Amino acid sequence: QTEPIRCSSNTYSVAGSTECSTCPIGFLTLDNRTACKPCPVGSYCPVVNRELAIECPAGSYSLGGQHLCTTCPPGYSCPRTTASARYPCELGTFSEGGRASCRSCPAGFTCPYTDGSQLAACSSGSYSRLGDPYCQ
Secondary structure, three states: OOOOOOOOOOEEOOOOOOOOEEOOOOEEEOOOOOOEEEOOOOEEOOOOOOOOOEEOOOOEEOOOOOOOOEEOOOOEEOOOOOOOOOEEOOOOEEOOOOOOOOEEOOOOEEOOOOOOOOOEEOOOOOOOOOOOOOOO
16 A cells, blocks of 8 residues: 655645646645645636735736636726626726726816726816816
8 A cells, every 4th residue: 555645835646646746727735735726716826836825916806716817807996806896987987907996087188988098188278177077
């Protein structure tokens, strides 16, 4: 009968095996190194063969088992790194993507689209206040 083998970090071995296997990207090993577990929700595990879980930055999220965080799309806010909830920006606010919250259209600018495209200074003789989507 074979003796259990000791596996190094982020590798595992099932009972009776004579080899260690590497956990796939987006996974970590269980503490007893007998199986892999998905990278935790709100984190990403970018490196194979290493116990490394990194928290997702604001404006992105992970539902677990990911090697990269999912970036919030333009025109939306994603306030939580642990859920895929996306909230559309309201007219007069915008997000270019990768934001936890929508930004107000700056005074003196027009913001016709909530994705921040075509953000432009008001023409001479017109104005807008903070949060106004259009110049007057």
